[in-house]
Amino acid sequence: MEQVLSAQKPLPGPRALRKQLGDREVVRICVVGAGRAGLIHARNIAKYVRRAELVALCDADPTTLNKVGEELGVSKRFTQFSTALDGLEFDAVVIVTPTFLHRDIACMAAQHEKHIFLEKPMAVTVAECQDINAAVQRSGVKLQIGFMRRFDASFVRAKETLETGELGRVMIIKSTGRGPGGPGGWMLDLRKSNGIIAEVNSHDIDTLRWLVGQELECVYAQAQNFKCKEAQRAWPDFYDNVVAQFGFEDSTMGVVDGTCPAHYGYDARVEVLCERGVLFLGSVKQDGFTKVTVDGQAIGQAVKSWRTLFKDAYLAEMEHFVDSILHDTPLRVTGLDGLRVVEAVIATNESIRSGRPVNITKENPI
Amino acid sequence: MEQVLSAQKPLPGPRALRKQLGDREVVRICVVGAGRAGLIHARNIAKYVRRAELVALCDADPTTLNKVGEELGVSKRFTQFSTALDGLEFDAVVIVTPTFLHRDIACMAAQHEKHIFLEKPMAVTVAECQDINAAVQRSGVKLQIGFMRRFDASFVRAKETLETGELGRVMIIKSTGRGPGGPGGWMLDLRKSNGIIAEVNSHDIDTLRWLVGQELECVYAQAQNFKCKEAQRAWPDFYDNVVAQFGFEDSTMGVVDGTCPAHYGYDARVEVLCERGVLFLGSVKQDGFTKVTVDGQAIGQAVKSWRTLFKDAYLAEMEHFVDSILHDTPLRVTGLDGLRVVEAVIATNESIRSGRPVNITKENPI
Amino acid sequence: MEQVLSAQKPLPGPRALRKQLGDREVVRICVVGAGRAGLIHARNIAKYVRRAELVALCDADPTTLNKVGEELGVSKRFTQFSTALDGLEFDAVVIVTPTFLHRDIACMAAQHEKHIFLEKPMAVTVAECQDINAAVQRSGVKLQIGFMRRFDASFVRAKETLETGELGRVMIIKSTGRGPGGPGGWMLDLRKSNGIIAEVNSHDIDTLRWLVGQELECVYAQAQNFKCKEAQRAWPDFYDNVVAQFGFEDSTMGVVDGTCPAHYGYDARVEVLCERGVLFLGSVKQDGFTKVTVDGQAIGQAVKSWRTLFKDAYLAEMEHFVDSILHDTPLRVTGLDGLRVVEAVIATNESIRSGRPVNITKENPI
């Protein structure tokens, strides 16, 4: 327990930290946003991530805040992040708020020299991404975007397989992302969320970029609201199904399709067609359990939730973040990755609006 | 054997035929084009299709002609279809020539009151399709297009499942079609073949229309020549990979991706996302054989060929054609289906050329 | 049609036949027993098997006889095989009667110099098998037992894989055989049928012997009547579930489990554990069709019937039989194979009765 106790000493600012943090130190983390994904991160930090300590929780909703605080035994609880910054010693922040709040919180954190783990999508606009990247660069803190698939064993194996070159270049990559539960609240407002292409399919867009290792150049997309008819009056541009076709700078072709709610489960599958073979990632079935009934139906269970499918990946990305802080090593997902996905998201929505293919403008990250 | 011998009597023309052909009769068929798919049809007719007799073969290449003729014991062999029409009694023609010859042969057959089974794609241009449909209507013969997937047990089960309504409406449909062997010869010339979107992915386009039960309205497509670099000089617009995104009249969204050659096998898979579930058709693995080696690789065999995957469907579509002639019953795949796919093919190529989404013009079928 | 007509000439007896039958001849076949499997064979011969002609049908039940005769256009129909032998020219017989009739019919056929295709199991007793083998040897006709799995593409691939030696020797082999429909009639009487270990699992026992390439030495088995309680009073030793554990002469260990009726489908799966890997054959699912419903159930269809699962194998074994007659080439499944399985069946039932492991007595085949 000495380790933890010694961590109670204030850590130096990140620049100093790089020199001083040794193997025996602990990163003290404040989680901002204790909803669904926030709870995953908070639990991981509190219970599973080595050399991390969950020192505080922030959530605008006191009920959520106290519930999670009780569960994890975290007594430092704040309804405003600024209050946490004022009165608390910590090293890093994990931001899992609604997307439209990312910029302000992340910039504030950077100004206070807190390392930043920021859930996807990075922000709503390119300008917001640039603000965050600029603030991060100024303060010298680390910034990791929550593309946890890059830490999933199957995805990593796919990346490694592609990098060996044995299958030749990628020709077509397709990524399907569907969530079981419906988007609600602020996510219905495309001005706040950019829609499911951002909230759900950011992961798919990042998968395309990461596995191919090339930048996206253009997009043509279609979208429809098939299932959330009740949302149509208030949010006429909201869509619950989207198909986006991307062109890469090296001519690789990509397809992302997204649906939320899919109801039947959480469905994340990728197919990578190469010159000399093809890779498949994921399955609609969650495990090897099959029940065959008397009428000849062979019934398995669809994957229910990203919580189970990417459980290990969520933990691994947080361990990577903490290790990177402690050893001052490079991050595998950066603010540039976050920015590039937001640029693609915005171009996709522009294509949906205009009915035309749209070039993806790529800004300088800072 | 009496049945066959009695079939040697000249059959009356199709209009008369409808009244006279009873259950005991046999349809005498001339197969035009004895290459890959032609051989499948010729064998099926000669050996497996009830109430059908393979009475003659036509192929411009005498070597192919004689080889297949010998194999199937067909002594009536012609290098020109017109000669066959002149000197031979038969009821129906199965046309499996290069696509750019479809119109002339089909129209000639219709004029001579021969029922027509025409391989996909129906023709190269919309005008050609209309010529065929007009000739067929004038003469009153039957015309079936070779979309054999509509006769495959899995595809039929999908169609039936969708028609029950249990899954709700289709929201997104995706169809992948890849062939193991490379396109060659006249197929490299888009003016003669319309490329792989026609020669390979006609099936996928038809699958979209058929399963959704709605017409395609627009298309945006990308294409690249990744693997057939040697063909590029002579055929700069040839492509071996294509991704086409369709919009349906009822807002359903569709994606077709095609690759030829895929080398690893024949890969035909379809995914139909509905409001209350999803259907998957096909598998990259051909059967339940798995070999696990000492290093932990679990190795199955990819589907090798459409010949095996759709073997039963090829037979079933021909039996349907013959039954339809004998009993004068409606066909499940018509000249309208052929036309609609050619229209979509042409719009897809126009989108590839222009880089823009293209509306699919739908002509009156006759 | 000349081929068929020329086949109407009486063929010489088998010894002479071997010298005279050339590539252009046809084997004239009489099918004895027109029930389930008999119908499969009759249809294959009538429609699909090259160089075979279905010249006559025998069945004790006139209704079945006439129904199948009508379907296949076979006018020569007999309720007794002896009548067929007296008044008919033919070359070979396919015997698909109840097992307890195999010996008499096969011996009669051999005496009349007819080649014999005999459905599994070969006979009820070892003595009957020996009678058949002796009669066959005396007359010089060919005898093939209906182990069609040896002609299935997956099973052949397994055999070939094992023969390469890449996986090392077989250590454990397990074969599961379950039929959807219940055994009835004479099959309930173990004295006539030897029970499901013979009627259903003969295939599994043959699979063990064939894939391992070694003889079975001993067996220990258990059996229960779990589902056919109504049959228990009349047939107290009838069982609908059996597990039999075999020892091979080279110490390989084998397990067969059989169930009939399984209701949910026809389930034939084999697992072959070798020193350097493992092979799996078969799947409970019949194809790549999966329906995922809104509640997250991923539903496929179990294999329904051996008719579909082994359709190609049934055809291939008959083509092999016909080719072997025409070209006087060796058969891949012989009377010795039939005998060895019957010996294993009898030992299995003895083990069930006695509750003890039983050595499998292996007789000289003739």
Next chain:
Amino acid sequence: MEQVLSAQKPLPGPRALRKQLGDREVVRICVVGAGRAGLIHARNIAKYVRRAELVALCDADPTTLNKVGEELGVSKRFTQFSTALDGLEFDAVVIVTPTFLHRDIACMAAQHEKHIFLEKPMAVTVAECQDINAAVQRSGVKLQIGFMRRFDASFVRAKETLETGELGRVMIIKSTGRGPGGPGGWMLDLRKSNGIIAEVNSHDIDTLRWLVGQELECVYAQAQNFKCKEAQRAWPDFYDNVVAQFGFEDSTMGVVDGTCPAHYGYDARVEVLCERGVLFLGSVKQDGFTKVTVDGQAIGQAVKSWRTLFKDAYLAEMEHFVDSILHDTPLRVTGLDGLRVVEAVIATNESIRSGRPVNITKENPI
């Protein structure tokens, strides 16, 4: 951190503990045996199990002891368990030593009123199991045997499905257990280990009993040493492959097959055939990753290790143990379960030795 600090107070003995331990307490655990499975448990306790504290490690090998101690930051390290008992305050022991040491350590722990988590198999002999159960009963501590499959989500779903009765009674249950790495050292000596039927397939035997919910009555087994020829001279009765066929008291039939080393991976699959359907658990493939190469090989990865396959189950069983201590709730796996499996193991080895089926003697647990 207060929770942990407060846990430093000596806990009262187990009988008193039941009254006093509230929700805020922590169970202090000493892990005895820090090898493969011991390390898993030690890591889980140190890092993941709520309300558990890893206070000490014991291992006869100082190198292992110090390595694991360093990794987990445990400074209290002992090469003898008796020393730990003398000088250390703790509440529970996790015993992961070689099997032949289980009895002495478990009895010593019980005498000192330590709750006991005991890895499978419970012990080498029935008498040893009875000694342990008697000691546990005398002292009133809790005893859990490490059958972690009972905590695996798929296995639990199978159990629940069977308990609904929808599939009817179990008729045949088969469980396959194969380990990738070879047994070595004391495991080669059947007098110390009872062989792989105990060390590997204890899990499968427990699975049979648990899923069927009935006791095993008799066993017939075969075993061979196919791969570990070098061990044969010193350990002539050692086997690396075993097939055991069980009869249940209610006539259900069971098959367990075990192989170690299997080399290709860790293979744990179960099939439960019921009157109205069948359940399958497990898969040879570890996930949805498939690579299809240019030659048409569809390659997945076999499950490598029980460490990954049952990772969550190992954690869940330990959490269950800790919860059961803290809340004094009944355990899901008891000393009776451990005893019953050892009885079946011993009967299996007796059957292998004698070549005869053997009745399984079931002793009173204490």
